[in-house]
Amino acid sequence: MIDIGFGTFCTSADGRISTNHTFRIKNLIFEKVMESFNANLRDLFRLLDLCKKEGIEIFRLGSNFIPYASHSLFKQEWLSKIEPSLIEAGDKIKQNYNIRITMHPGQFIILNSPKKEVLENSLRELKYHFWVLDTLGIGEDGIVIIHIGGVYGDKKRAIERFINNVNENKWLKRRLAIENDEKMFTAQEVLAIAKTLELPFVFDLLHHKLNPSSFPMEEIIKTWNGKGIPKFHLSSMGEGKKGIHGEYVNFEDFIELIKMLRDTGIKKVHLMIEAKQKEKAIKKLKDQIVIRNR
DNA sequence: TCGAGTCAAGTTCAG
DNA sequence: CTGAACTTGACTCGA
Numbered sequence: 001m002i003d004i005g006f007g008t009f010c011t012s013a014d015g016r017i018s019t020n021h022t023f024r025i026k027n028l029i030f031e032k033v034m035e036s037f038n039a040n041l042r043d044l045f046r047l048l049d050l051c052k053k054e055g056i057e058i059f060r061l062g063s064n065f066i067p068y069a070s071h072s073l074f075k076q077e078w079l080s081k082i083e084p085s086l087i088e089a090g091d092k093i094k095q096n097y098n099i100r101i102t103m104h105p106g107q108f109i110i111l112n113s114p115k116k117e118v119l120e121n122s123l124r125e126l127k128y129h130f131w132v133l134d135t136l137g138i139g140e141d142g143i144v145i146i147h148i149g150g151v152y153g154d155k156k157r158a159i160e161r162f163i164n165n166v167n168e169n170k171w172l173k174r175r176l177a178i179e180n181d182e183k184m185f186t187a188q189e190v191l192a193i194a195k196t197l198e199l200p201f202v203f204d205l206l207h208h209k210l211n212p213s214s215f216p217m218e219e220i221i222k223t224w225n226g227k228g229i230p231k232f233h234l235s236s237m238g239e240g241k242k243g244i245h246g247e248y249v250n251f252e253d254f255i256e257l258i259k260m261l262r263d264t265g266i267k268k269v270h271l272m273i274e275a276k277q278k279e280k281a282i283k284k285l286k287d288q289i290v291i292r293n294r
Numbered sequence: 295t296c297g298a299g300t301c302a303a304g305t306t307c308a309g
Numbered sequence: 310c311t312g313a314a315c316t317t318g319a320c321t322c323g324a
Contacts, residue, residue, distance in 0.1 A: 002308065010317060020317060025302055062317070071302065106316040108303040147315085165299050182315075183306070207315095245315095302322080308313090 006282045007058030007230065007272040011102070012050060013280040015223045017043045020062035025292055028068055030078050036067045037082060041089060048097050054279050058100040058231070058270045063129070070121070070128040083135055088138035089282035100228065100270065101136070103129045109151040109279025111172075112162035123169060130175055141178040145202050148185040148193065156183075161191060166197050177202050179233065186213030186221070194223045204233035205257045206245075206274075218264045230266065232257060245274050248281045251288045 011018040021039040023032045034156065044267055052057055068074045073256035084138035092100070092163060109122045126144060135140045141149060151158050166172050179202040180187040187201075187208050201223040224230040236250040236259055 015318080018317090018319075019321070022301090022319065024300090024320070064317085064319085068302075073302095104316065106303080107305075107314090108316085110304060113304070115304090118304065124305085146315095152305090296318090296324090298324105299320105299322085301318100304315105306314090308320105 002258065002266060003150055003268040005057030005100075005268070005270045006055075006062065006285070007100075007102075007231075007270055008047075008051065008056055008278045008282060009060030009272065009274070010062040011278065012047060013276075013278040017050070018062065019047065020064040022064045022067040025068060025071070025073070028073055029113070029251065030075070030081075033067060033078060034082075037065070037085075040065050041085060042239075044089070044181050047093070048093065048099060050279060051099055052097060054258075054282065055281065055283060058101070058102065060127075060272065061101055061103050061132070063103060063125075064130060065104045065271050066128070069132075070125040080257060081119040086132065086135040087137070094137065101133070101142050102231070102272075103142075105129055105144065105146060105270075107147075109146050111165045112147065113147040114161070114232075116153060120164060126172065126176070130171070135254070140173060140174075140184070141203075143200060143228070143231070144175045145177045145179050147179055147181045148190060148248065155189075158188065162193060163196055166199070173197065173272050173284045177227075177231070178210065179204050180207050182207040182210040184211070188215045189214035191215050196221070198223075200224045200227045200230075200242070201266050202231050202233060202272075204235075205253060206233070206235045206237065206262075213260060213284050217260050221264055221266055229268050229270045231260075231272060233272050233274055245276060247276045248284055249273055249275050251285070254285060 010020055021036040029195050105125055109125055111116055111122055113119050129144045148162050153198045177200040178190055180190045203220050221230050236246040236253045273282050
C-alpha cells in the first residue's frame with residue numbers, strides 16, 4: 001500500500017481565505033504591497049491551520065504572495081522591509097506545522113522563449129519565488145514548478161533552448177521542478193529533459209491524458225532522488241468544457257494514477273489535488289478511499 | 295451589495 | 310483575427 005500525502009493550494013474551498021490578495025498595477029506603492037502581503041501572510045496561517053486540521057501534508061503558496069515583487073516598478077528595497085516578517089513566519093511554520101510548501105508560478109514563466117526579454121522576466125520571477133522560499137527557511141523539498149514553455153514551430157530547438165537556459169543559470173537547479181503540459185510537452189519529453197538537467201519531474205495525470213505518451217514511471221520517480229517525496233498532480237476534467245479543472249477529483253482518475261505508481265514499489269508520494277473544491281475535494285477522496293478499503 | 299468586466303506578463307489553438 | 314485556456318481568482322466599478 002502506498003502512503004499518500006495530499007496537498008492543496010492558494011485558497012480555501014469557499015474562496016474566503018487566500019494567499020493571492022493583490023491590487024492593480026497602476027496603484028503600485030509600498031503601502032498597497034504591504035496591505036496585500038499582510039493579508040496573504042495572515043491567510044497563509046489560516047490555511048496552514050486548515051491543512052493541519054484536515055491532515056493535509058503539502059501546500060502550494062500563491063505567486064501573488066508579494067504582489068508585483070518581480071515587476072520593474074517594484075523597488076527592491078521593499079523586499080528588505082518585508083524580510084523580517086518572512087523570517088518570523090518561517091520560524092513559526094517550522095515550530096507549529098509539519099507541512100511541505102511549494103510554489104507554481106504562472107504561464108508567463110517561459111525559460112525557452114526566443115525573446116530575451118521574456119527569458120529575463122521569467123528569471124526575475126523565479127528569483128522572487130526562490131527568495132520567498134529561502135527567506136521562509138523552506139527546505140530543499142520546497143520546489144518551484146514550471147512547464148517547459150512554447151514550441152515556436154521547432155520542438156527540438158525549443159527543448160535545446162530550455163536546457164541551455166537552465167544550464168546557464170545553475171542556481172535554478174536548487175528548487176526548479178518541471179511538469180508535463182496538456183498541449184505541447186508530453187511526459188516522455190519532459191522526462192528526457194528532467195534526466196538531462198537532473199531536475200525532478202512533477203507528473204500531471206490530467207495533462208498526460210490530454211497529451212499522451214509512453215514512458216516508464218520508475219524513471220519519473222528516479223528524478224526525485226534526494227529532492228523530497230515524489231510529487232504528482234491529480235485533477236479531473238470540469239463538466240462540459242475540456243481542460244478546465246473540475247470541482248472534485250473523479251475517483252477513477254485517482255485509481256488510474258495509483259495503478260501507475262503501484263508497480264514501481266514506491267512507498268510514499270505527495271498528491272497535489274488541483275480541484276476547485278480544494279480541501280473539500282481531498283476530504284471526499286479520502287472518504288472514498290476508506291469506503292473502498294472496507 | 296452584487297454582478298459584470300477587467301486584470302503585468304506568453305503562447306497556442308479552436309472557432 | 311479573437312477569445313479562451315493554462316497558472317489562480319481577486320479587484321473594481323457602476324447599478
